[in-house]
Amino acid sequence: MAPICRAACIGGGVIGGGWIARFLLAGIDVTVFDPHPEAQRIVGEVIANAERAYGLLTQAPLPPRGRLAFCASLEEAVKDAEWVQESVPERLDLKRSVLAQIDAAAPAGALIGSSTSGLLPSDLQAGLAHSERLFVAHPYNPVYLLPLAEIVGGRATVPDTIERAKAVLDAIGMKGVVIAREIEAFVGDRLLEALWREALWLIKDDICDVETLDDVIRYSFGLRWAQMGLFQTYRIAGGEAGMRHFLAQFGPCLKWPWTRLTDVVNLDDALVEKIGAQSDAQAGGLSIRELERIRDENLVGILQALKAGDGGAGWGAGALLADFEHRLLAGARAPAAADPSGPLELLECRVSPAWIDYNGHMTEHRYLQVFGDTTDALLRLIGVDLAYVEAGHSYYTVETHMRHLDEAHLGETLRTTCQILAMDDKRIHLFHRLFAVAGREGVEREVASAEQMLLHVDVAAGRAGPAPEAVLARLRPIADAHARLAMPEGAGRSVGAKRVAAVAE
Numbered sequence: 001m002a003p004i005c006r007a008a009c010i011g012g013g014v015i016g017g018g019w020i021a022r023f024l025l026a027g028i029d030v031t032v033f034d035p036h037p038e039a040q041r042i043v044g045e046v047i048a049n050a051e052r053a054y055g056l057l058t059q060a061p062l063p064p065r066g067r068l069a070f071c072a073s074l075e076e077a078v079k080d081a082e083w084v085q086e087s088v089p090e091r092l093d094l095k096r097s098v099l100a101q102i103d104a105a106a107p108a109g110a111l112i113g114s115s116t117s118g119l120l121p122s123d124l125q126a127g128l129a130h131s132e133r134l135f136v137a138h139p140y141n142p143v144y145l146l147p148l149a150e151i152v153g154g155r156a157t158v159p160d161t162i163e164r165a166k167a168v169l170d171a172i173g174m175k176g177v178v179i180a181r182e183i184e185a186f187v188g189d190r191l192l193e194a195l196w197r198e199a200l201w202l203i204k205d206d207i208c209d210v211e212t213l214d215d216v217i218r219y220s221f222g223l224r225w226a227q228m229g230l231f232q233t234y235r236i237a238g239g240e241a242g243m244r245h246f247l248a249q250f251g252p253c254l255k256w257p258w259t260r261l262t263d264v265v266n267l268d269d270a271l272v273e274k275i276g277a278q279s280d281a282q283a284g285g286l287s288i289r290e291l292e293r294i295r296d297e298n299l300v301g302i303l304q305a306l307k308a309g310d311g312g313a314g315w316g317a318g319a320l321l322a323d324f325e326h327r328l329l330a331g332a333r334a335p336a337a338a339d340p341s342g343p344l345e346l347l348e349c350r351v352s353p354a355w356i357d358y359n360g361h362m363t364e365h366r367y368l369q370v371f372g373d374t375t376d377a378l379l380r381l382i383g384v385d386l387a388y389v390e391a392g393h394s395y396y397t398v399e400t401h402m403r404h405l406d407e408a409h410l411g412e413t414l415r416t417t418c419q420i421l422a423m424d425d426k427r428i429h430l431f432h433r434l435f436a437v438a439g440r441e442g443v444e445r446e447v448a449s450a451e452q453m454l455l456h457v458d459v460a461a462g463r464a465g466p467a468p469e470a471v472l473a474r475l476r477p478i479a480d481a482h483a484r485l486a487m488p489e490g491a492g493r494s495v496g497a498k499r500v501a502a503v504a505e
């Protein structure tokens with residue numbers, strides 16, 4: 001699916017680690033060079049967080065994880081790469097020397113992206129032999145979840161480089177936003193720095209502490225920004241007269257002034273200690289990795305909510321996620337190693353934060369989602385994939401009976417099995433079982449089952465019809481093998497307490 005198979009990451013810290021995880025989870029092999037003695041441990045922890053987050057984020061069939069190799073030299077890391085991402089510390093001299101080494105050792109056609117937060121690409125590409133392939137790909141932390149990279153070309157960057165970079169980002173689930181003209185700190189960090197500068201003054205001047213400041217953001221406009229950004233939010237804030245009225249009303253305030261944007265706060269020892277101490281208190285003893293996991297769960301919840309936005313079409317970053325999942329599903333191959341001598345192992349996923357209800361466990365409609373995804377995996381196995389559906393035929397579920405046997409909790413691994421109880425040319429009668437495992441070594445328990453009847457339909461005609469022989473030929477051997485299995489406990493059950501007899505008048 002991705003237009004590249006091999007990426008190299010030079011620097012594996014906060015951002016390099018995030019890029020590594022993003023590439024690996026998109027099925028791309030990654031070679032890494034980072035001289036830090038603990039680089040492998042640090043990167044390993046970022047990848048573990050990323051895998052956990054993806055398990056919560058999506059049930060779409062991700063490609064097999066790419067292979068990861070740490071290299072002893074930069075030259076070895078980049079020698080076969082199609083995309084090299086530089087993520088070394090933010091110093092122009094260091095970046096220039098690292099980029100010159102990359103340029104000399106990478107294959108002629110390789111793209112070279114820099115993660116710089118604010119250095120000009122023209123300054124980075126000065127003196128490179130192949131400066132036309134150097135661009136800024138400025139991501140946001142965590143790179144494996146936040147899907148944007150600002151793409152900024154320098155004076156020597158050619159349009160083809162920008163187009164290719166966008167295509168690769170698209171294939172790994174990211175939106176490459178091209179910034180029209182290079183400028184220090186691009187767009188995102190211009191905005192963030194303005195906010196940060198103001199925030200530092202508010203703390204220094206004892207207007208509020210760091211926790212109050214963060215609360216002001218996260219309980220109010222922070223929620224708005226994730227879904228509509230700044231200008232669309234302000235358009236609505238202008239009431240029915242929209243943006244022009246908003247500008248007329250609040251434009252003059254810019255001159256009052258409300259802010260101290262042009263002054264730079266002196267980050268002296270006292271202010272650093274003040275902010276450090278308030279930040280320690282705010283963290284309440286949670287480690288950075290713990291905070292990262294909480295952040296990731298929250299981001300997953302936000303992305304999933306946005307995926308359901310705009311009447312299910314998806315909105316903003318949620319629409320991007322929906323599109324990425326659609327392509328993963330379209331490109332998904334039928335699960336190859338389904339062994340029909342027992343119930344089929346078709347799905348593994350995690351209980352996501354958005355799936356938890358007011359009782360503190362997985363809410364009921366998510367069971368149906370997991371069983372539905374299991375049915376979809378069975379259908380792909382017998383050749384009923386997205387292309388089949390787009391060609392006008394499908395299976396519809398016409399009946400489901402679910403039993404809830406135990407509770408599933410946040411973060412637990414879920415696994416399903418599927419047994420075919422009966423089939424004919426139009427129908428599939430199946431029985432799914434859902435198991436949950438707590439923790440890595442945890443004991444598995446059955447938490448639910450679902451019995452379903454599927455009906456083959458001609459979608460255009462709007463009626464049931466026989467499945468083609470190609471589909472039946474894949475289904476039959478499984479059904480024949482499953483006919484030799486015992487009937488699962490719970491199959492054929494109906495819902496019911498004895499009805500109270502009508503009282504005779």
Ligand SMILES: NC(=O)C1=CN([C@@H]2O[C@H](COP(=O)(O)OP(=O)(O)OC[C@H]3O[C@@H](n4cnc5c(N)ncnc54)[C@H](O)[C@@H]3O)[C@@H](O)[C@H]2O)C=CC1
Pocket residue numbers: 010011012013014015016033034035036039086087088089090098115116117118138139140141
């Ligand atoms: N931390 C953030 O929030 C963001 C940072 N960035 C940018 O990403 C880049 C990296 O920043 P971070 O990951 O935060 O820094 P970091 O300090 O976490 O990681 C830098 C890594 O580069 C390695 N390194 C140093 N010299 C090297 C060399 N010659 N060759 C290979 N590796 C080398 C270090 O050992 C370290 O692991 C910077 O340009 C920064 O502006 C971009 C977006 C967000």
Ligand SMILES: C[N+](C)(C)CC(=O)CC(=O)[O-]
Pocket residue numbers: 117139140141189192
């Ligand atoms: C602080 N920072 C300038 C390194 C931030 C970024 O570049 C982007 C981000 O992730 O906030």
